[in-house]
Amino acid sequence: MxxxxxxxxxxxxxxxxxxxxxxxxxxxxxxxxxxxxxxxxxxxxxxxxxxxxxxxxxxxxxxxxxxxxxxxxxxxxxxxxxxxxxxxxxxxEPHPEYNARLVALRIADAMAKGIRFRRAAIIALRQLQEANVQGAEVIISGKLTTERSRFEKYTTGIVIKAGQDALEKVQEAVIPVLLKPGIFSVRVRVLPPDAKLSDRFEVKSPEEVQVKQIENKPEEGSESKEGSESPGQAQQ
Known part of the structure; x- marks a missing residue:
């Protein structure tokens, strides 16, 4: 039914x-x-x-x-x-060293084991720098040092937050972790090393452009063959 x-x-x-x-x-x-x-x-x-x-x-x-x-x-x-x-x-996962979710999980596990949030965030940023990422950001929020909730941000490199590149090329993950003071949030943004941004371009020299034009230019024999066949086809 x-x-x-x-x-x-x-x-x-x-x-x-x-x-x-x-x-x-x-x-x-x-x-x-x-x-x-x-x-x-x-x-x-x-x-x-x-x-x-x-x-x-x-x-x-x-x-x-x-x-x-x-x-x-x-x-x-x-x-x-x-x-x-x-x-x-x-x-x-082919690249666990700079996967945003795995980085956030490592920070959350370190905080659950008693490591201070600042030390965990700085160690994670150093590992991301060793992985040659273009940029990374770690935001930890909760009752960090006082009874009032707040957040601290740690960044390195370039982190895009607006536009199509931010939606498609920046990895983002949020992991909650429960500690004695309450629930903490670990947000990680990572721009992978192989991400090609839309605002970056490469200027080629005239020699490189000329070589590319020669490679893409069709052969003279094929052009003459096509030209010789076209009148016969038109007569038919």
Whole structure:
């Protein structure tokens, strides 16, 4: 009955329902796998069922011993979100040294272990500088030194906060951490070293432009061949 009603739904409502379910699955994975250094997930619907690709800092922390943790997670997703034939693949984050979420998790873990927030933030910025990032920003907010909530900001390099580059090329993550004074927030923004900004351009010398024009110029033989064929085709 539910499937018949789902088929009668308009296309835009089906798309909204699918996106809502994907968002709920991502939120569940974010909460359930935070301690295992979960980064992100990709949810794909196939003809055979649902394929979920989990990106994490280390694969073994998600897979578990002999794949038992992944199997248990697949069973939970089947029962909780009514998914069929759930297949979970786990891949490793290619650049964990400057991933914004992993950096925020490291700072939150250090604060939970009793390390002062300033020291944790400065150590994280030094590691980001060693990873050759173009810019990074760490904002820690909460009851830092007094009973009144406030925030402290630590930056290095260039951090873009407005425009399309800020939306597409700057990584941002917010991680909460519970300590004795209350809940603290760790916000990290990272501009990766390989990000190409739209306001940066390269000036080429006349020699480089001339070489490129010669490479892109078609051969004389092909031009003459095309020119000789065109009158015959026109006569036909």
């Amino acid at each position: 539910a499937t018949a009603q789902q088929r009668r739904l308009p296309m835009y409502k089906r798309i909204i329902d699918d996106n809502k379910k994907k968002w709920m699955i991502k939120e569940y994975l974010n909460i359930a796998l935070t301690r295992n250094r979960y980064v992100d997930s990709i949810i794909q619907r196939t003809t055979l069922g649902t394929r979920i690709v989990i990106i994490a800092e280390k694969k073994n922390r998600i897979i578990g011993r002999k794949g038992q943790q992944v199997k248990a997670l697949a069973d939970i997703l089947k029962s909780k979100f009514n998914l069929d034939n759930v297949v979970i693949d786990v891949i490793q």
